[in-house]
Amino acid sequence: MRRKRMDRIGKKIHIWVVVLMGAVFLVSGTGAHGAIVGKSGSTFHLVAKQDVLITSDGDSFIMWGFGIKDDVSGATSRAQYPGPTLIVTEDVPVTITLRNELPAKAGNVSIIFPGQKVTATSRVLGPLTYEAVPVETLPESVDGSATYTFTPSEPGTYVYRSGTMADLQVEMGLVGALIVMPATTPSGGDPAKKYAYNHVDSQYDREFLYLVSEMDPRIHRLVEQNLIGNINFTTYFPTNWFINGRNYPDILAENNVLWLPTQPYNCQPRMHPGEKVLVRFIGGGRDIHPMHFHGNDFETIAVDGRLLSSEPEAGPDLAWQATTIKSIPGQTADLIWTWTGKEIGWDIYGHSPDDPLEPDEYAPNHGKPFPVVLPQRDSVTYGAFYSGSPFLGGEGELPPGHGGLNASGGYFYMWHSHTEKELTSNDIWPGGLISFMIVEHPDVPID
Amino acid sequence: MMKRRIRYASVTAALILFSFLWAVTASADVQIQCPGDKDGDGISEDPNIVCRSITAGDGFTKMADGLDLYIFSFGDGEGVPPDRIIADLTLKAQLPAPTIILKQGQELYLTMTNVGMVVRPDLFDTHSVHWHGFPNAAPIFDGLPEPSPTANMGNSFTYYYNAAVPGTYFYHCHVEAAEHMQMGMIGNLWVTPIQDGTSIEGFTKFAYNDEDGSTGYDVAYPLLLTGFDSFFHIASDTVQALPFAAMFDEYPMINGRGYPDTINPNNIVNKNGFAAQKICSLITATAGQRILLRVSNISTTHQYTFATTLGVPMKVVGRGAALLRGPDGKDTSMDVNVLNVGGGQAYDVILDTSGVAPGTYFLYTTDLANLSNGEQERGGIMTEIVINPLNDPV
Numbered sequence: 001m002r003r004k005r006m007d008r009i010g011k012k013i014h015i016w017v018v019v020l021m022g023a024v025f026l027v028s029g030t031g032a033h034g035a036i037v038g039k040s041g042s043t044f045h046l047v048a049k050q051d052v053l054i055t056s057d058g059d060s061f062i063m064w065g066f067g068i069k070d071d072v073s074g075a076t077s078r079a080q081y082p083g084p085t086l087i088v089t090e091d092v093p094v095t096i097t098l099r100n101e102l103p104a105k106a107g108n109v110s111i112i113f114p115g116q117k118v119t120a121t122s123r124v125l126g127p128l129t130y131e132a133v134p135v136e137t138l139p140e141s142v143d144g145s146a147t148y149t150f151t152p153s154e155p156g157t158y159v160y161r162s163g164t165m166a167d168l169q170v171e172m173g174l175v176g177a178l179i180v181m182p183a184t185t186p187s188g189g190d191p192a193k194k195y196a197y198n199h200v201d202s203q204y205d206r207e208f209l210y211l212v213s214e215m216d217p218r219i220h221r222l223v224e225q226n227l228i229g230n231i232n233f234t235t236y237f238p239t240n241w242f243i244n245g246r247n248y249p250d251i252l253a254e255n256n257v258l259w260l261p262t263q264p265y266n267c268q269p270r271m272h273p274g275e276k277v278l279v280r281f282i283g284g285g286r287d288i289h290p291m292h293f294h295g296n297d298f299e300t301i302a303v304d305g306r307l308l309s310s311e312p313e314a315g316p317d318l319a320w321q322a323t324t325i326k327s328i329p330g331q332t333a334d335l336i337w338t339w340t341g342k343e344i345g346w347d348i349y350g351h352s353p354d355d356p357l358e359p360d361e362y363a364p365n366h367g368k369p370f371p372v373v374l375p376q377r378d379s380v381t382y383g384a385f386y387s388g389s390p391f392l393g394g395e396g397e398l399p400p401g402h403g404g405l406n407a408s409g410g411y412f413y414m415w416h417s418h419t420e421k422e423l424t425s426n427d428i429w430p431g432g433l434i435s436f437m438i439v440e441h442p443d444v445p446i447d
Numbered sequence: 448m449m450k451r452r453i454r455y456a457s458v459t460a461a462l463i464l465f466s467f468l469w470a471v472t473a474s475a476d477v478q479i480q481c482p483g484d485k486d487g488d489g490i491s492e493d494p495n496i497v498c499r500s501i502t503a504g505d506g507f508t509k510m511a512d513g514l515d516l517y518i519f520s521f522g523d524g525e526g527v528p529p530d531r532i533i534a535d536l537t538l539k540a541q542l543p544a545p546t547i548i549l550k551q552g553q554e555l556y557l558t559m560t561n562v563g564m565v566v567r568p569d570l571f572d573t574h575s576v577h578w579h580g581f582p583n584a585a586p587i588f589d590g591l592p593e594p595s596p597t598a599n600m601g602n603s604f605t606y607y608y609n610a611a612v613p614g615t616y617f618y619h620c621h622v623e624a625a626e627h628m629q630m631g632m633i634g635n636l637w638v639t640p641i642q643d644g645t646s647i648e649g650f651t652k653f654a655y656n657d658e659d660g661s662t663g664y665d666v667a668y669p670l671l672l673t674g675f676d677s678f679f680h681i682a683s684d685t686v687q688a689l690p691f692a693a694m695f696d697e698y699p700m701i702n703g704r705g706y707p708d709t710i711n712p713n714n715i716v717n718k719n720g721f722a723a724q725k726i727c728s729l730i731t732a733t734a735g736q737r738i739l740l741r742v743s744n745i746s747t748t749h750q751y752t753f754a755t756t757l758g759v760p761m762k763v764v765g766r767g768a769a770l771l772r773g774p775d776g777k778d779t780s781m782d783v784n785v786l787n788v789g790g791g792q793a794y795d796v797i798l799d800t801s802g803v804a805p806g807t808y809f810l811y812t813t814d815l816a817n818l819s820n821g822e823q824e825r826g827g828i829m830t831e832i833v834i835n836p837l838n839d840p841v
Contacts, residue, residue, distance in 0.1 A: 239692040294589060297767060299774070310773075319773055320766065322767025322792070340583060371607040372607050375598065377596075379603075380602065381597050381599055384593055385593045386593075386595055413586070414593070417790075423625050424691040424692065427691045429626065436593070436594075
């Protein structure tokens with residue numbers, strides 16, 4: 001009797017989760033598909049604008065961000081944080097125009113592309129590059145925009161950001177990711193597979209963006225109050241931290257949710273055991289954040305868009321393994337992460353020895369019993385992402401009031417800053433730099 | 448009795464059967480699971496199985512300038528029978544937590560009992576153990592409170608780890624991590640390699656299975672770097688709102704002590720008369736020996752950078768519990784004068800004292816502001832390295 005009732009509750013949870021997820025997908029219209037969401041192409045019309053971003057402590061800030069003009073409709077999106085992820089192809093010339101619709105108080109704006117050989121033009125040459133003049137300050141007949149052209153010669157992960165008053169403008173949100181895909185499959189590679197670089201050892205199954213940044217709310221308040229002159233960066237003290245422009249738990253929500261209109265990108269990696277995940281890791285702000293990966297070691301195969309090679313064609317033979325990597329301001333890194341359950345010492349599927357193996361299962365663990373007796377339910381507190389079972393894809397009885405948020409029995413691994421105060425949003429725990437990788441049972445579909 | 452429903456009936460049967468293979472000694476909800484322990488002393492008769500009993504709760508520490516600070520941390524339940532753990536070990540948290548050392552291939556049954564926090568009866572926090580850096584971890588033993596069960600006050604949870612990969616790790620509580628780690632729930636943990644005991648290049652102890660002796664050492668010391676924000680600890684002690692946004696460590700420490708307590712060979716006794724800070728970080732070696740430093744940083748606010756005055760470079764041979772070798776075995780070790788360690792990072796550093804004149808040297812943070820105990824100067828992250836002459840009878 002009891003068992004049947006629990007089954008029914010379990011099924012109900014399944015159904016509701018499916019309905020809820022379906023609704024979210026309908027609203028957002030996009031799934032992750034194991035690829036990074038962004039704008040692919042070779043010509044991009046960016047527009048710098050003022051807008052508002054929302055933090056997980058229930059606050060909101062004035063921000064300056066890049067919007068993008070749709071080539072078909074001609075409409076320009078709202079500013080977004082971070083800027084649109086620009087996905088381009090090696091050896092294909094890229095043109096980016098920048099129109100400055102920021103308030104006049106923001107001044108000129110520009111974009112620098114570290115790692116690219118850029119030709120820039122506009123009416124005004126600033127200290128770092130050519131700048132776009134606020135349209136607010138120009139007659140309609142005068143074009144104040146700037147144009148940047150370059151031909152990316154090396155695939156990899158890069159950052160772009162404001163090159164004008166960058167201490168203020170990057171803080172305000174003018175930063176984004178640039179991804180250069182290889183032009184061809186590397187020699188010896190499989191055309192059906194994905195590669196980050198021109199070498200077979202950069203193969204991956206799914207990719208995710210980790211653009212890490214921070215904000216000091218006082219600066220945004222001063223901008224809002226037209227007191228830019230009072231901003232003092234020597235007392236910079238951030239209290240809000242972002243992955244792809246969102247704080248935890250907003251980081252987990254779908255891409256393009258309606259309630260975060262200027263923060264379209266989530267960070268919700270999922271995979272099946274044995275797959276290779278490429279993490280495109282970007283230090284998007286001004287501080288160093290030691291990001292720690294639960295679950296397994298990663299391998300750092302590239303830094304700043306260059307494979308860690310001892311010589312050309314050697315592949316990432318200088319790659320290094322660890323569980324924590326510092327996000328260095330302005331630096332990018334490409335990490336390969338996988339998880340197999342190897343040498344755990346018990347069967348993660350709870351098989352008996354004569355059950356068949358799951359895909360990519362670590363065979364020596366097969367059929368090994370679970371090693372301990374778990375405490376009875378009232379002796380422990382179940383976390384929101386505990387399925388009720390220690391097994392991958394498992395399920396178990398959940399206490400009353402438990403949300404059942406892990407209906408597929410996935411294995412959740414926190415990927416987070418180990419400067420743990422950054423796991424808050426302006427005094428509110430939890431928030432900030434927390435994300436979760438979910439390793440799903442091989443039978444659970446991942447779009 | 449287990450009430451949970453598990454999908455696979457055969458596994459349930461196996462679990463129930465397995466649970467009777469060793470003595471489960473229980474008192475209320477404190478249960479210590481130790482397979483192969485037939486007489487209930489908490490020690491397995493199987494040499495490959497290591498059983499440890501720790502507690503999680505609160506206590507007090509004394510900073511090097513004399514300030515008493517309230518902490519949460521782990522205590523040592525070794526040899527304490529289950530029915531005495533809560534009675535004997537409340538307010539007995541240690542800083543750092545008891546050190547855990549394993550040999551590669553051993554299995555660890557680590558029972559953590561949540562003994563409650565008597566200074567804060569208003570709190571009902573659970574606690575957990577996160578083995579930081581454990582490769583191919585399973586959420587059930589990862590100590591993250593979100594995807595696992597964590598022990599309520601008065602209850603225990605046994606974590607299982609197959610120590611397959613040698614290296615320098617550490618452990619900490621992951622429940623409300625910004626708070627619990629700032630409060631002190633951190634400890635040293637390492638796994639020695641299977642290569643230990645073989646003789647390579649004159650060494651019999653190694654940081655990793657290097658096969659060439661490059662990580663060989665004579666003496667090893669853990670350097671667990673962290674810091675306390677005294678305002679946060681006092682706010683916790685006095686039941687005030689916790690200042691997360693303002694958190695900023697001003698008591699930097701090695702193994703839970705600021706200099707000169709780092710070189711004090713005695714236990715540091717807290718205001719209740721309990722020796723909560725047991726680890727002296729004085730590094731001693733004989734001239735010509737190689738010293739292995741197992742360095743980690745678990746500060747919730749700071750990165751720390753350090754150097755030595757030995758005059759020889761530090762050779763970094765491991766990072767994140769992995770030998771510094773490329774995927775095809777290329778040597779990627781580094782000779783450095785200073786090493787920056789971010790929160791959550793661990794490094795293995797070899798100091799070769801060949802050619803170093805006997806004497807006393809310093810290991811100190813080059814982030815010079817961290818050479819302090821609160822407002823007291825010449826403290827914080829600093830310790831001494833004493834190189835004894837080869838034939839010194841001492």
